[in-house]
Amino acid sequence: xxxxxxxxxxxxxxEEHLLKTLKTRSKMVEESLERFxxxxxxxxxxxxxxxxxxxxxxxxxxxxxxxxxxxxIHMATLIHDDIVDDAETRRGTRTVQSTLGKxxxxxxxxxxxxxxxxxxxxMAEIDMMKDLSKAIAxxxxxxIDQNEQRYDQTVDVRKYLKRIAGxxxxxxxxxxxxxxxxxxxxxxxxxxxxxIGKNIGMAFQIVDDILDFTGNEKTVGKPLLSDAKQGIFxxxxxxxxxxxxxxxTIKAIEMIKDDGGERLMHCVINSGGxxxxxxxxxxxxxxxxxxxxxxxxxxGKEAITEIIxxxxxxxx
Amino acid sequence: xxxxxxxxxxxxxxEEHLLKTLKTRSKMVEESLERFxxxxxxxxxxxxxxxxxxxxxxxxxxxxxxxxxxxxIHMATLIHDDIVDDAETRRGTRTVQSTLGKxxxxxxxxxxxxxxxxxxxxMAEIDMMKDLSKAIAxxxxxxIDQNEQRYDQTVDVRKYLKRIAGxxxxxxxxxxxxxxxxxxxxxxxxxxxxxIGKNIGMAFQIVDDILDFTGNEKTVGKPLLSDAKQGIFxxxxxxxxxxxxxxxTIKAIEMIKDDGGERLMHCVINSGGxxxxxxxxxxxxxxxxxxxxxxxxxxGKEAITEIIxxxxxxxx
Numbered sequence: 350x351x352x353x354x355x356x357x358x359x360x361x362x363x364e365e366h367l368l369k370t371l372k373t374r375s376k377m378v379e380e381s382l383e384r385f386x387x388x389x390x391x392x393x394x395x396x397x398x399x400x401x402x403x404x405x406x407x408x409x410x411x412x413x414x415x416x417x418x419x420x421x422i423h424m425a426t427l428i429h430d431d432i433v434d435d436a437e438t439r440r441g442t443r444t445v446q447s448t449l450g451k452x453x454x455x456x457x458x459x460x461x462x463x464x465x466x467x468x469x470x471x472m473a474e475i476d477m478m479k480d481l482s483k484a485i486a487x488x489x490x491x492x493i494d495q496n497e498q499r500y501d502q503t504v505d506v507r508k509y510l511k512r513i514a515g516x517x518x519x520x521x522x523x524x525x526x527x528x529x530x531x532x533x534x535x536x537x538x539x540x541x542x543x544x545i546g547k548n549i550g551m552a553f554q555i556v557d558d559i560l561d562f563t564g565n566e567k568t569v570g571k572p573l574l575s576d577a578k579q580g581i582f583x584x585x586x587x588x589x590x591x592x593x594x595x596x597x598t599i600k601a602i603e604m605i606k607d608d609g610g611e612r613l614m615h616c617v618i619n620s621g622g623x624x625x626x627x628x629x630x631x632x633x634x635x636x637x638x639x640x641x642x643x644x645x646x647x648x649g650k651e652a653i654t655e656i657i658x659x660x661x662x663x664x665x
Numbered sequence: 666x667x668x669x670x671x672x673x674x675x676x677x678x679x680e681e682h683l684l685k686t687l688k689t690r691s692k693m694v695e696e697s698l699e700r701f702x703x704x705x706x707x708x709x710x711x712x713x714x715x716x717x718x719x720x721x722x723x724x725x726x727x728x729x730x731x732x733x734x735x736x737x738i739h740m741a742t743l744i745h746d747d748i749v750d751d752a753e754t755r756r757g758t759r760t761v762q763s764t765l766g767k768x769x770x771x772x773x774x775x776x777x778x779x780x781x782x783x784x785x786x787x788m789a790e791i792d793m794m795k796d797l798s799k800a801i802a803x804x805x806x807x808x809i810d811q812n813e814q815r816y817d818q819t820v821d822v823r824k825y826l827k828r829i830a831g832x833x834x835x836x837x838x839x840x841x842x843x844x845x846x847x848x849x850x851x852x853x854x855x856x857x858x859x860x861i862g863k864n865i866g867m868a869f870q871i872v873d874d875i876l877d878f879t880g881n882e883k884t885v886g887k888p889l890l891s892d893a894k895q896g897i898f899x900x901x902x903x904x905x906x907x908x909x910x911x912x913x914t915i916k917a918i919e920m921i922k923d924d925g926g927e928r929l930m931h932c933v934i935n936s937g938g939x940x941x942x943x944x945x946x947x948x949x950x951x952x953x954x955x956x957x958x959x960x961x962x963x964x965g966k967e968a969i970t971e972i973i974x975x976x977x978x979x980x981x
Contacts, residue, residue: 374806375813429775433768452749452812455771459745460805462778463798470794478786478794482779489776490690496768497691 351407351648356399359409359416363395366417370464378457381445385424388442393553394520395420396656398528401542403649405532411472415531418468419524422481425461426488426520428454433492434579441570477527484519491515499580502590502599509587513554514547521550541640545653548637552660555630558583560663562617574610577602584629586613588622634661667723667964672715675725675732679711682733686780694773697761701740704758709869710836711736712972714844717858719965721848727788731847734784735840738797741777742804742836744770749808750895757886793843800835807831815896818906818915825903829870830863837866857956861969864953868976871946874899876979878933890926893918900945902929904938950977 364386371382395416402412430436431444432451438444446454462485469478491512498504498512525546529539560569561576562585576583580602582590589598594616601612617623637657644650680702687698711732718728746752747760748767754760762770778801785794807828814820814828841862845855876885877892878901892899896918898906905914910932917928933939953973960966 373802373809375809377813378809426775429771433771450812451767453809455745455749455774456805456808456812458771459742459774459778460802460809462775463801463805466782467795467798467802470791470798473791475786475789475791479783482783482786485779486689486776486783489772489779492772493689493691493694493769493776496766496772497693 351403355648356396356652359399359413360392360395362409362413363392363399363416363420366413367420370417370421370468371461373460377449378453378460381449382457382461384442384448385428385439385445388440390440392420393656394423394524397521397525397546397549400649400652400656401525401528401530401534401539401546402532403647403652404529404538404542404644405534407532411531412528414468414472415477415527416524418465418481419520419527421461421465421468422485423520425458425465426485428458428461430492432458433496434575436571436575438571441567474531477530480523480527484523487515487519495581498582500602501582504582504587505591506584506587509582509584510551513551517554517557518547518550521553522546538644541644542653545637545640545657548633548640549657549660552630552633552637552657555584555626555633556660556663558585559623559626559630562614562623574605574613577610577613578605584626585617585622588625589616589620592620592622594620594622630661634658667719671964672712672968675715675729676708676711678725678729679708679715679732679736682729683736686733686737686784687777689776693765694769694776697765698773698777700758700764701744701755701761704756706756708736709972710739710840713837713841713862713865716965716968716972717841717844717850717855717862718848719963719968720845720854720858720960721850723848727847728844730784730788731793731843732840734781734797735836735843737777737781737784738801739836741774741781742801744774744777746808748774749812750891752887752891754887757883790847793846796839796843800839803831803835811897814898816918817898820898820903821907822900822903825898825900826867829867833870833873834863834866837869838862854960857960858969861953861956861973864949864956865973865976868946868949868953868973871900871942871949872976872979874901875939875942875946878930878939890921890929893926893929894921900942901933901938904941905932905936908936908938910936910938946977950974 367386368383371379371386373379398416398419399412427439428445431439432446432454436444437447445457449457469481494512495516498508522543526539526543529542558576561574561583564573566573577586586598598616601616605613634657641650641653641657683702684699687695687702689695714732714735715728743755744761747755748762748770752760753763761773765773785797810828811832814824838859842855842859845858874892877890877899880889882889893902902914914932917932921929950973957966957969957973
C-alpha cells in the first residue's frame with residue numbers, strides 16, 4: 350500500500366531525473382538551469398501526474414520520466430515568461446534571463462522544450478506528443494492573447510477565463526491525464542481526473558492572481574502587483590472595472606507607477622473585486638471536489654483531495 | 666519522369682501547407698506569420714527534403730508535410746534569432762519581433778516549434794521526432810556557445826566550425842535525411858545524402874558569413890556587418906585575427922561603431938581572411954560534390970548537383 354512517504358519518494362526521483370536531463374554543453378547554462386531547479390517550485394504538475402497514475406497500475410520507471418517531461422515543459426514556459434515580463438526574480442532566486450541575459454534565456458527555453466520532447470519520444474508516446482504539442486500551442490495562444498489585451502479596459506471575465514484556461518489549466522489537466530492514461534486507467538476515470546486537473550488549474554491561476562495583490566513578496570518570491578504594472582488586468586481588476594469603482598480603478602491604473610499601486614489596492618478591496626475573485630476560485634475548487642467524490646476510494650482519492658484543498662489557502 | 670517543373674510544383678505545395686498550418690487565434694500573429702512566409706526565403710531545407718525523397722519511392726502526400734515541418738522549425742529559430750539579434754529586417758521585410766514586439770515574438774517562435782511537432786506527431790514518426798529534437802537542441806547549444814563567445818578574441822577555426830555545424834549544418838543534414846528515410850532509401854544512400862546535406866550546410870553558413878561582409882544590403886535583406894557589430898566573430902574575422910593583421914583587427918573591432926566597419930573590412934580583405942574563408946567554403950562544396958558523384962544517376966543526382974553548385978555564388 351502507498352503510505353504518506355510515497356509521493357515524496359516519487360518526487361525526489363523526478364528531481365534527480367530533472368538534474369540528469371538538463372546536462373548540456375555550456376557550463377554556464379547548466380549551472381543556471383541547476384540553480385533554477387534547486388530553487389524549488391511546487392512541482393504541482395508532476396505531483397498530478399504521479400497521483401493520476403496511482404489510479405491505475407503504477408510503474409515508477411514509467412511515471413518518473415513522464416512527470417519530469419511535464420515539469421521541463423513548465424520550466425521552459427517560465428523561462429520564456431520571465432523574458433517577456435522582464436522579471437528579475439522567480440521563486441526568490443534570480444531568473445535565467447537576469448543572470449544569463451535575454452539572449453541565452455530564449456535558447457534555454459527552446460533547449461528545455463526539446464529536452465522534454467526527447468524524453469517523450471524516448472517513451473514512444475505519439476499520442477502524448479500530440480496532446481502536449483496542443484497544450485503548448487494553447488499556452489502560446491493564451492500568452493499572445495494576454496499580450497494583446499494589455500491595458501484593454503474592456504477585458505471581461507469570459508476573456509480572462511479563456512486566457513487562464515489556456516495558459517495554466519491546459520497543462521494541469523494534461524499532467525494528470527497522461528499519468529492516468531499511462532497507468533492504463535479506464536476512460537471514465539481518466540476523463541474525471543482530467544476534469545479535476547482543469548479545475549485545479551483554474552483555481553490555481555486565480556489564486557496566483559490574488560497573491561499578486563495580497564501575497565507576501567518574500568513568500569511569493571517575486572514583486573507584488575507585477576501583472577498590473579505591466580498592464581495585465583487579472584480578475585480582481587476586471588471585477589473592479591465592472592463595479593461602481595470603474596473610474597477610480599482606471600485612474601488608479603494610470604497612477605500605479607507613482608503610488609506603487611496603493612490606490613489600485615484600495616479599489617480592488619473596496620469594490621469587492623478581491624472577494625468576488627476569491628469566490629470564483631472557491632467555485633472551481635468545489636467543482637473539483639465534487640468530481641473527486643465520484644472517484645474510487647483509496648490512496649489516489651485522498652492525495653488528490655489534499656491537493657485540491659491546499660489550493661485555496663496557499664501563500665505562494 | 667520528373668521534369669524541371671517537379672521541384673517548383675512540390676515547393677508550391679509546401680508553401681500552401683505552410684500557410685494552412687499557421688492558422689491561429691490571434692489575427693495579428695497570423696498576419697505577421699503570413700507576411701513572414703510570403704517574404705520568401707530560399708526554402709533550401711524543404712528543397713533538400715524533396716530531393717532526398719526522390720532517391721526512393723516519392724510520395725508527395727508524405728513528403729510535403731515533412732518538408733513543411735522542417736521549414737517551420739527553421740522559421741521558429743529565425744524568429745528567436747531575431748529577438749536575440751534585435752534585428753529590424755529579415756528577407757527585406759520587418760521581423761516579427763519588430764512588428765509585434767519581443768514578447769509576442771517569443772511565443773510565436775514557441776508556437777511554431779509546437780506546430781512542427783504536431784505535424785510530425787501526426788505522421789507518427791517517433792524516430793524523426795527524436796532526431797529533430799536532437800537537431801534543435803544542437804542548434805540551441807550552438808547559439809548559446811555563440812553568445813558566450815561574443816568578443817572572445819581567442820575563438821579559433823575549430824570552435825567556429827563546431828558552432829556552425831550545430832547552428833546550421835545539423836538541420837541541413839537532417840532535412841535531406843528524413844526525405845530519403847521516409848522514401849525508403851537504403852541505408853548507404855541515406856548516409857551519403859546526410860553527409861552531402863551536412864557539407865552543403867557548412868558551405869551555406871560560411872557563405873552567409875562572407876555575405877555579411879561583401880553582400881549587397883538590399884539583396885541580402887539585412888544590414889551588413891551585423892554579426893561583427895554584435896561581437897560575433899565569424900570566419901573572415903577569425904582568419905584576420907590569426908594573421909599579421911591581429912592588432913589592426915582588434916582595433917578595427919573596437920572602432921566599428923565609429924567608422925561603420927570600414928577598417929574591419931580593410932582588415933579582412935588585406936589579411937587574406939576573406940579569401941581564405943572562400944577557400945574553406947569551396948572545400949565543403951568539393952566534398953559534397955565528391956560524395957554526390959557516387960550517387961546513382963537520375964533526377965535526384967542532377968538536382969542535388971545544382972543545389973551544391975549554386976551555393977558558392979549565391980548573392981543572398
